[in-house]
Amino acid sequence: MTRHLLSAADLDAATATMILDTAQEMANLAGHQVKKLPTLRGRTVVNLFYEDSTRTRISFEAAAKRLSADVINFSAKGSSVSKGESLKDTALTLQAMGADAVVVRHPAAGAPHRLAGWVDGSVLNAGDGTHEHPTQALLDAYTMRARLGRVAGLHVVIVGDVLHSRVARSNVLLLSTLGAKVTLVGPPTLLPVDIATALVPGISVSYDLDAVLPDADVVMMLRVQRERMTDSFFPSAREYARRYGLDGPRMRRLPEHALVMHPGPMNRGMEIAPEVADSARSTIVEQVANGVSVRMAVLYLLLGGKPS
Ligand code: ASP
Helix, strand or coil, X not given: CCCCECCHHHCCHHHHHHHHHHHHHHHHHHCCCCCCCCCCCCCEEEEEECCCCCHHXXXXXXXHHHCCCEEEEEECCCCHHXXXXXXXXXXXXXXXXXXXXXXXEECCCCHHHHHHCCCCCEEEEEEECCCECHHHHHHHHHHHHHHHCCCCCCEEEEEXXXXXXXXXXXXXXXXXXXXXXXXXXXXXXXXXXXXXXXXXXXXXXXXCHHHHHHHCCEEEECCCCHHHCCCCCCCCHHHHHHHHCECHHHHCCCCCCCEEECCCCCCECCCECHHHHCCCCECHHHHHHHHHHHHHHHHHHHHHCCCC
């Protein structure tokens, strides 16, 4: 394993599979009475969040604590960042405190890469702008493997606001590495073909959700990211839901075994109807639980596990 996890593109198939296998072992631990491993005792993990987060921050914190690391949560609000301190100065502070790993979420694409040049510890990208979210892609792959037994050969349909989605970008990269077939679906304004095809050559693009659903093993719904929209990308929320939302009748077009995924937070009633989000096909809550095991595996392998 390399020192940092900055992009899903850093992972070859063997490394990604090793992370998923290790996550499986970590998940087995969740069934034990004592859920802690002493592996990272005496190591310090800093959660450095410049953007809001619920699941990812809590998940990394739980993961680090289950490995017995000391965890420092640093949120930009209420810190010297709001006084204008630069990322570099913050990095030097963390360095002085002896952080062994920095988990960073930042609104600017590439911020984790910059940080990696300034600290001695490992840097884990927990979401950088619209760019990447590699641990989300890993937990999604883990969930597919747990439910369907494999990732290679699956047809994964990723639907919605691809333009603003770091989840989509990291998933496309990792799923392709692991041998899945990916189709991106969304309105043309949120799915520019040049962006899609630049990611991974040969990727499929469709603007017709109903047409692709009968052939999907997994349908991954993306949140419409209004906070990143500087323009009007579709006529109305209702129109969006009508064309690209997953509702009950649409869900019934899926094959019997197909899964419905969503990284959260959901806009219920927009990209996903409540009856779908709460259905037996939905893996949304499982994805959150799997996130802890996957992040334990990544921290373990970067900090305490097999040397690079
Ligand atoms: N939670 C995910 C992310 O941080 C997905 C989303 O926000 O829509 O990228």
